[in-house]
Amino acid sequence: MTLLGAPSAYVLVAIALTAIIGLLIRYRKLQEALRRSEQSLGRFLDTLPVIVWRATPDGEPDYINWRAASHGRRSLADVVNLQRQGKLEHPADVDLTTREWARARETGKPFDVIHRIRGVDGLYRWYHTRAEPLRDDAGRIIHWYGVDVDIDGRKKAEEALRKSEQELRLFLDTLPAMVWRANPDGEPEYINQRLADYLGRPVTQLAQHRWREILHPDDVDRAAEEWGASLATELPLAGQYRFRRADGVYRWFQFHAEPLRNTDGRIVHWYGVQVDIDDSKRTEEALRATQAQLSRASQMATVSELAAAIAHEINQPLAAVIANAHAVQRWLSAEPPNLDRAQLTAERIIRDGNSAAEVVSRIRALFKRTELTRAQLDLNEVIAEVSRLMTDEVSTRNVRIETDLAGDLPTTWADRVQMQQVIANLARNGVEAMESEESHPRVLSIRSRRDGTNSVLVEVRDHGRGVDDVERVFEPFFTTKENGLGMGLAICRWIVEGHQGRLWATSSSPRGATFSFTLPIGARDSR
Amino acid sequence: MSAKDHVVFVVDDDVGMREALDELLTSAHLNVVTFGSAAEYIGFAKPALPACLILDVELPDINGLELQRQIAAEQHPQIVFLTGHGDIPSSVRALKAGAVDFLTKPFSESDLLGAVHIAIAQDREARLQREKVATLQQRLDTLTPREREVLPLVVKGLLNKQAAAELGISEVTLQIHRGRIMHKMEADSLADLVRMAGALGV
Numbered sequence: 101m102t103l104l105g106a107p108s109a110y111v112l113v114a115i116a117l118t119a120i121i122g123l124l125i126r127y128r129k130l131q132e133a134l135r136r137s138e139q140s141l142g143r144f145l146d147t148l149p150v151i152v153w154r155a156t157p158d159g160e161p162d163y164i165n166w167r168a169a170s171h172g173r174r175s176l177a178d179v180v181n182l183q184r185q186g187k188l189e190h191p192a193d194v195d196l197t198t199r200e201w202a203r204a205r206e207t208g209k210p211f212d213v214i215h216r217i218r219g220v221d222g223l224y225r226w227y228h229t230r231a232e233p234l235r236d237d238a239g240r241i242i243h244w245y246g247v248d249v250d251i252d253g254r255k256k257a258e259e260a261l262r263k264s265e266q267e268l269r270l271f272l273d274t275l276p277a278m279v280w281r282a283n284p285d286g287e288p289e290y291i292n293q294r295l296a297d298y299l300g301r302p303v304t305q306l307a308q309h310r311w312r313e314i315l316h317p318d319d320v321d322r323a324a325e326e327w328g329a330s331l332a333t334e335l336p337l338a339g340q341y342r343f344r345r346a347d348g349v350y351r352w353f354q355f356h357a358e359p360l361r362n363t364d365g366r367i368v369h370w371y372g373v374q375v376d377i378d379d380s381k382r383t384e385e386a387l388r389a390t391q392a393q394l395s396r397a398s399q400m401a402t403v404s405e406l407a408a409a410i411a412h413e414i415n416q417p418l419a420a421v422i423a424n425a426h427a428v429q430r431w432l433s434a435e436p437p438n439l440d441r442a443q444l445t446a447e448r449i450i451r452d453g454n455s456a457a458e459v460v461s462r463i464r465a466l467f468k469r470t471e472l473t474r475a476q477l478d479l480n481e482v483i484a485e486v487s488r489l490m491t492d493e494v495s496t497r498n499v500r501i502e503t504d505l506a507g508d509l510p511t512t513w514a515d516r517v518q519m520q521q522v523i524a525n526l527a528r529n530g531v532e533a534m535e536s537e538e539s540h541p542r543v544l545s546i547r548s549r550r551d552g553t554n555s556v557l558v559e560v561r562d563h564g565r566g567v568d569d570v571e572r573v574f575e576p577f578f579t580t581k582e583n584g585l586g587m588g589l590a591i592c593r594w595i596v597e598g599h600q601g602r603l604w605a606t607s608s609s610p611r612g613a614t615f616s617f618t619l620p621i622g623a624r625d626s627r
Numbered sequence: 628m629s630a631k632d633h634v635v636f637v638v639d640d641d642v643g644m645r646e647a648l649d650e651l652l653t654s655a656h657l658n659v660v661t662f663g664s665a666a667e668y669i670g671f672a673k674p675a676l677p678a679c680l681i682l683d684v685e686l687p688d689i690n691g692l693e694l695q696r697q698i699a700a701e702q703h704p705q706i707v708f709l710t711g712h713g714d715i716p717s718s719v720r721a722l723k724a725g726a727v728d729f730l731t732k733p734f735s736e737s738d739l740l741g742a743v744h745i746a747i748a749q750d751r752e753a754r755l756q757r758e759k760v761a762t763l764q765q766r767l768d769t770l771t772p773r774e775r776e777v778l779p780l781v782v783k784g785l786l787n788k789q790a791a792a793e794l795g796i797s798e799v800t801l802q803i804h805r806g807r808i809m810h811k812m813e814a815d816s817l818a819d820l821v822r823m824a825g826a827l828g829v
Contacts, residue, residue: 412685412711416641419709419732423647426736430654438654445650452643 151248155231157241159205182218190216190224197229208233208241214255217248226255278353282370286331295374300346316342316350327357334359334367340377351378410459417456424449477514479558479619480505483546486523490531494544499531504547509556510621514599522592522603526560526615529588533564533613555601555618563612570605592617633747634676636704637661638668638691639683644732648681655740665689669698677754678704679727679746681739685711692717695724702757705746709734763823766812774811777804781817782824 145152145165154163161183164176182188189197193215204211211231216224231246272279278295280303282288288306296302299314306314315323319341330337337357342350357372424445431442487501494501523546530544544562551557567573574593596603596617603617635657637648645661652659662668665686680703684691695706708721708729718729727749728742770778780790791801814820 415711415732417643419734420641420643420647422733423644423651423736423739427647427650427654430651434654441650441654448643448646448650452647455643 150250151227153231153246153248155244155246157205157233157243159201159244162243188217190218192216204231204233205241205244208235211244211246214251225250225252227251278374278376280372280374282357282372284359284367284369286327286370289369298345299343314344316344318342323355330357331370340381343374351376352381353377413459414456417452417459420452421449421456424452473517474513474515476511477516477519478509478511479514479519479556480509480548482516482519482523483548483558486520486527487546490524490527493528494531497531497535499534499542499544501527502543502545504545506549509548509550512556512599512619513622514619518595518599522595522617523558523560525588525592529615530560530562530564530613533562535564550621551618554622555620557616557618559614559616561608561612561614563608566607566611567605567613570607573605574603589615632676633751634658634660634674634678635681635743635747636668636671636673636678637681638663638665638686638694639681639709640664640685640687641683644683651736651739652743657743665691665694668694675754677747677751679743679750680704680706681709681743682706683709684717684721692721692724695721695726699724702753705749705753707739707742707746760826763812763827767827767829769811770808774804774808777801778808778820778824779829781805781808782821782829 148165152165153161155161161176161180164179179188186194193213197213197215200213201211203209210233211229214226214228217227218224227248228251229246229248231244233241234243234245236242273293275292275294278298279292280288280295281290287308288303288311291299291303291306299306301314312320312324323339323341326337326339329335336359337355339355341353341355343353344350353374354377355372355374357370359367360369360371362368428442428445428449431438431445483503483505487503490501527544527546534542534544541563544560547559547561549557549559574589593603596619599619601617601619603615606614606616608614635652637645637652637659639645639648639661640663642663645663649659649661660671662671665688668680682691682694686694689697691708691710695708706721706726708718708726709732710717710729711732721729727746728738730738730742767775776794777790780793785793787798787801787805791798794801808814809820812820812823814823
């Protein structure tokens with residue numbers, strides 16, 4: 101039994117040993133597996149593109165992943181150190197982070213802040229840091245696990261965008277104009293501060309056709325029609341309307357709207373600008389009224405000056421005639437009569453009488469419809485005559501006349517003298533217009549052409565200062581010349597129209613004026 | 628009027644008018660000198676004769692009224708203005724400044740000749756007056772300083788006694804001065820002396 105018993109004890113021991121060794125091996129294997137798993141977790145954490153960390157319940161960091169360590173080339177101890185010295189975070193963010201971290205630890209609620217952390221290069225970068233607590237079965241916090249995600253790029257882009265938005269808004273609000281945007285249907289979507297201040301209402305109070313409320317009652321229909329037409333045709337709009345100011349006063353605005361299209365050509369928005377032109381509009385109106393008054397007054401003044409000039413012209417010889425006549429009477433009634441002196445004085449009476457009559461006939465010639473002798477007339481001949489007659493006058497003024505005459509110009513049925521008068525008058529005006537100016541070239545061009553099938557055209561072009569008002573120059577007594585009567589062009593037009601023609605003026609580019617007239621081609625019966 | 632006792636100056640820029648005026652005035656036995664401008668007239672050495680100036684208001688170089696203003700300080704002949712259009716303000720100004728007449732062209736013969744004769748007569752009177760004053764001035768210049776002191780007191784109407792007291796001299800001495808003054812001034816009476824003193828502005 102004993103013997104029998106002894107070996108069985110060895111067996112038992114052996115079995116037990118085997119079992120223990122087996123257990124040891126398994127434990128070893130388990131340990132190995134655990135180590136491998138821990139290693140793989142560590143590698144995994146180190147590879148994550150974020151900073152991962154762990155902290156004790158009282159907030160002491162006890163782990164950071166390799167990225168944090170390598171990124172900043174800091175050890176855990178460095179990080180802890182820097183944080184204690186307050187050198188890890190941006191000074192402006194320290195308070196927030198400290199407060200939030202304390203609050204999180206106190207309440208056990210997640211920690212979530214956006215803050216700047218300094219790298220080894222000394223530069224701060226933006227991070228989004230979040231941490232959550234890990235609890236045991238009893239609900240006690242064992243550790244805090246956290247991640248810091250680098251959001252610096254995004255944050256900077258956001259900031260740049262915000263800054264440019266701010267700048268744009270500031271720009272739009274300080275622009276000395278009122279700016280707005282509307283959707284493709286014309287509903288206002290945005291108005292700048294200046295426009296909102298002017299109207300005394302935000303853009304929301306303009307929707308659903310409420311923009312009609314801000315327009316002057318007399319302008320509403322016109323504006324609606326023009327704006328409607330623009331929306332329908334998709335064409336830009338420019339107009340002048342009166343807008344109601346917050347205090348109820350209406351002021352004139354120059355209004356512009358332009359569509360913005362996408363790549364398909366569809367309208368995305370309408371953009372508009374409106375500028376207050378009320379003051380200039382008022383000034384303009386006042387100016388126009390003053391000008392009208394002035395022109396009436398100056399016309400009156402010219403008429404009275406003309407009358408005075410005529411009276412003086414006639415009065416002078418008339419007074420001489422009367423004085424001489426008295427003298428004659430005296431010479432004749434003297435004892436003895438002085439016949440020689442009487443004769444001489446009588447001759448003077450005739451001379452002065454004639455000179456008074458001449459003044460009268462000169463004035464009559466200006467106004468009176470003289471007997472016309474119309475015939476087939478070649479206007480080229482008349483132009484040539486006039487430029488020949490004016491040669492001296494023109495050369496003393498250092499001007500040249502150039503003619504460009506159509507070879508096949510049809511004849512007209514006209515009065516030669518009157519046509520000479522018209523062309524000479526236009527030519528003389530042109531020459532005088534170039535006189536005081538630094539005109540270049542000092543050339544007066546006279547051109548003749550056939551104009552369509554039944555008329556001829558003559559153009560007289562100068563390089564003088566041009567005409568301001570192409571219609572007013574034809575008004576009687578309108579003159580820019582110091583000694584002008586202001587009758588020349590009025591008479592020219594009267595003559596041309598008397599020939600069933602037309603006379604008009606245009607301003608030439610870059611300088612100068614062109615006076616053109618047409619006369620019908622042809623014979624007596626065409627009149 | 629005789630040939631040498633007066634002269635009529637005509638200033639008018641219009642030749643016809645100048646000739647006609649010359650003719651008319653000559654036919655009325657007046658001596659005439661004509662000028663085409665104010666400058667010509669001013670530059671002319673005028674004879675010491677009673678004169679009349681016929682002046683056109685609208686002169687090329689200077690307005691007739693302006694010429695009147697310029698020569699006002701000097702001894703100048705009486706002026707008759709001629710104008711093409713007689714506006715009231717100008718004529719009032721001219722007449723206030725001493726013009727004899729302001730005639731509008733064409734003027735009547737009688738108006739012109741009447742005005743010219745009045746002007747010459749006034750100028751003659753003025754010249755006589757000026758001569759008289761000049762003579763009196765010469766006499767006044769012969770008085771001694773003491774006599775110059777006595778004269779104003781006498782013409783003021785003070786009694787000899789009062790005048791003597793004022794000057795601190797005896798009545799007899801004063802009477803001697805007074806006698807000498809009457810003699811030197813060629814005054815017939817005290818009234819005569821008072822008139823003379825008035826003309827001299829003593």
